[in-house]
Amino acid sequence: MLPRGSDKLALLALLLLGFLLAGLVFLYLWQGAILGRLRAERAALALAVEELRWERSFLEHKLREAYSPEVLSERAKALGMGPLDLSRVRFLVIADENGD
Amino acid sequence: MRTAIRRGLFAFLFLACGGLAVLARLFQLQILEHREWAAMAQAIQEDRILLPARRGTIYDRHGVPLAYDVPAYSIAVDNYRLTNPELLVTLLVQELGLGREEAQRKVYKTGYFTWLARNVDLDVARRFRALAQAQRIRGLLFFPTWKRAYPHGSLAIEVLGVVGVDGDGLSGLELVFDERLRGRPRVIRILRAADGTPYDLWEEEPGAPGQDLHLTLDYRIQWVCESELDETLQRTPADRGCAIVLDPRTGEVLALAQSPRYDRANPDVALLKPWAVTDVFEPGSTFKGLVALAAWDLGLVTETEKFEAFSPRVVARVPIKNARNQSYPPMDLREALAQSVNTVFVQVAQRVGVANLYEYLRRMGFGERTGIELPGEVAGLLRPPEKWTEVDLAVASFGQSVGVTALQLAAAYAALSHDGYLLRPRLLPGNPEVRGRVAQPSSSRKIREFLSYAVHRGTGSPAQVPGYKVGGKSGTGQVALPGVGYVPNHITTAMAAFFPWDSPQYTIVVIYQTSKTEEFWSGTTAVPSVGRIVRALAAMGAIYPPEITGVGRSG
Numbered sequence: 001m002l003p004r005g006s007d008k009l010a011l012l013a014l015l016l017l018g019f020l021l022a023g024l025v026f027l028y029l030w031q032g033a034i035l036g037r038l039r040a041e042r043a044a045l046a047l048a049v050e051e052l053r054w055e056r057s058f059l060e061h062k063l064r065e066a067y068s069p070e071v072l073s074e075r076a077k078a079l080g081m082g083p084l085d086l087s088r089v090r091f092l093v094i095a096d097e098n099g100d
Numbered sequence: 101m102r103t104a105i106r107r108g109l110f111a112f113l114f115l116a117c118g119g120l121a122v123l124a125r126l127f128q129l130q131i132l133e134h135r136e137w138a139a140m141a142q143a144i145q146e147d148r149i150l151l152p153a154r155r156g157t158i159y160d161r162h163g164v165p166l167a168y169d170v171p172a173y174s175i176a177v178d179n180y181r182l183t184n185p186e187l188l189v190t191l192l193v194q195e196l197g198l199g200r201e202e203a204q205r206k207v208y209k210t211g212y213f214t215w216l217a218r219n220v221d222l223d224v225a226r227r228f229r230a231l232a233q234a235q236r237i238r239g240l241l242f243f244p245t246w247k248r249a250y251p252h253g254s255l256a257i258e259v260l261g262v263v264g265v266d267g268d269g270l271s272g273l274e275l276v277f278d279e280r281l282r283g284r285p286r287v288i289r290i291l292r293a294a295d296g297t298p299y300d301l302w303e304e305e306p307g308a309p310g311q312d313l314h315l316t317l318d319y320r321i322q323w324v325c326e327s328e329l330d331e332t333l334q335r336t337p338a339d340r341g342c343a344i345v346l347d348p349r350t351g352e353v354l355a356l357a358q359s360p361r362y363d364r365a366n367p368d369v370a371l372l373k374p375w376a377v378t379d380v381f382e383p384g385s386t387f388k389g390l391v392a393l394a395a396w397d398l399g400l401v402t403e404t405e406k407f408e409a410f411s412p413r414v415v416a417r418v419p420i421k422n423a424r425n426q427s428y429p430p431m432d433l434r435e436a437l438a439q440s441v442n443t444v445f446v447q448v449a450q451r452v453g454v455a456n457l458y459e460y461l462r463r464m465g466f467g468e469r470t471g472i473e474l475p476g477e478v479a480g481l482l483r484p485p486e487k488w489t490e491v492d493l494a495v496a497s498f499g500q501s502v503g504v505t506a507l508q509l510a511a512a513y514a515a516l517s518h519d520g521y522l523l524r525p526r527l528l529p530g531n532p533e534v535r536g537r538v539a540q541p542s543s544s545r546k547i548r549e550f551l552s553y554a555v556h557r558g559t560g561s562p563a564q565v566p567g568y569k570v571g572g573k574s575g576t577g578q579v580a581l582p583g584v585g586y587v588p589n590h591i592t593t594a595m596a597a598f599f600p601w602d603s604p605q606y607t608i609v610v611i612y613q614t615s616k617t618e619e620f621w622s623g624t625t626a627v628p629s630v631g632r633i634v635r636a637l638a639a640m641g642a643i644y645p646p647e648i649t650g651v652g653r654s655g
Contacts (some may be wrong), residue, residue: 014576033608034323036299039299039300040293040297040299040300042301043291043299043300043301044297044298045300046301047290054171054222054244055171055222057169057170057171058170058171058222058223061170063250064165064251064252065251068251068252068255069252069255069319069320069323070253070255070323073327086299091413092398
């Protein structure tokens with residue numbers, strides 16, 4: 001049988017050890033939960049980025065289609081800019097300030 | 101007291117047994133059967149997604165994309181899980197353009213998996229999915245994929261080629277460079293919660309996108325040629341036409357166009373064939389420029405020498421006639437090229453002789469493939485010299501009894517344009533590949549000078565563009581059908597040209613063919629087409645005129 005004072009100290013040490021363990025377990029679970037949530041967010045964002053990349057390349061394609069020579073030619077004709085009359089074209093030598 | 105202890109012990113033992121049972125079960129599940137349960141959990145919680153590799157992009161010489169992959173969806177249905185099938189049929193008809201019978205056949209099929217549509221545009225697939233969700237249609241499966249897109253429509257489609265629904269190259273450069281263009285698919289795994297929310301994601305296989313392909317084509321010149329061919333086909337009874345623009349200094353193909361072209365809305369597989377390299381024709385009078393080159397290079401003709409030009413001229417009892425059987429007063433070689441007089445060239449060819457002419461034609465690349473990076477190229481028809489008759493030699497002088505491809509003709513004229521060096525025509529950039537030397541630079545220059553006269557004063561005048569020094573030779577000839585011979589209403593018209601003639605930067609060949617009428621002449625088809633192509637090149641600033649028309653100021 002331990003003396004009465006030692007009994008109390010042992011109980012206190014046991015309790016402290018229990019709190020420490022509980023604290024560590026809590027920390028582990030808490031951080032684990034945060035990590036899990038961050039992983040989930042990262043996965044969702046990665047999928048969203050992939051989706052946005054898709055969207056971007058699709059929109060780039062639409063833009064290129066809109067600027068294809070065929071479409072531009074149709075637009076130019078609609079605006080009365082064609083057909084080209086080469087006799088109206090003048091080729092110039094562009095001289096700079098020094099006359100070169 | 102003892103009873104209490106006994107009860108406590110009993111309770112402890114009971115709970116301990118229960119605990120042991122739980123532990124034993126845990127041991128069974130987590131240790132003994134770990135592999136099976138882990139696999140089952142993985143199957144339920146994890147998705148393995150195969151992302152198809154993005155096929156390489158094909159660019160023109162300026163980095164303008166001509167063919168590339170865009171995101172799309174392939175849509176399938178699990179027929180056992182499908183709800184509201186009749187609504188799905190209507191949706192397929194309205195949104196994806198399927199016929200009602202076809203849609204019903206797919207939807208009411210018995211099976212776990214049926215493709216409804218492959219490679220559906222992203223916006224269409226998204227709208228389809230939203231509508232299906234709104235109408236509570238379940239059992240649909242959406243697979244992300246890539247779809248080949250051509251932003252300029254059918255521009256250069258017979259050169260670029262097409263790919264199948266699984267992304268395999270089927271024709272053109274897509275077929276030739278399939279290995280290079282295709283990549284390795286990327287595999288990712290997604291860990292999902294019970295409600296499907298992604299919980300974690302990692303890459304199992306990084307994959308690799310396909311390699312890009314940069315071409316020598318100039319999409320603007322390609323478009324100019326295609327537009328010109330389209331317009332001429334609308335205006336004339338031509339069945340088909342092709343146009344080639346080469347840079348004679350490098351052998352680079354700047355445009356290789358044909359009309360009619362493959363149309364995705366109304367597909368005709370035969371139109372995917374680049375007939376400028378797969379079909380042969382008799383080059384007609386365009387050959388005279390090359391025969392003249394051989395004769396001049398051998399020193400067999402002079403600038404001032406006059407030739408008899410009456411028609412017909414009899415060779416081995418066969419009368420050989422000029423166009424419309426017209427006779428002319430004696431004329432020199434330059435005038436004979438300008439007026440395209442057959443009977444003069446019969447005499448020129450006779451001087452050159454079979455062996456020499458054959459040797460020159462071989463050096464010009466006739467009778468063998470040019471080596472362009474396109475499938476299905478043919479070598480043309482050039483018989484060995486021992487099989488030539490006197491008449492064969494005579495008619496070869498104006499492009500009969502030999503079969504050439506449009507590209508061979510263009511390459512030969514490119515050699516004429518490049519001081520006699522024959523280069524391999526190429527669609528991929530790189531150092532020029534010299535295939536041989538056809539003639540001396542001085543001979544090439546002299547014949548170019550003669551051919552510039554042919555455009556300035558002769559049959560090639562509709563190709564003239566003031567200030568751009570176009571030179572070239574036109575030709576019109578009947579087509580010989582196998583087993584039938586020459587047919588009056590089957591005609592080929594051609595023009596082989598270059599400019600500026602004193603230092604050519606472009607070589608152009610335009611060919612048209614008809615099977616409808618005898619009244620089909622190069623002067624109203626191929627020759628003016630060359631002129632319009634030169635004008636368009638000038639308008640886009642591809643080349644500046646040597647004759648300056650004014651002086652401006654800047655700064």
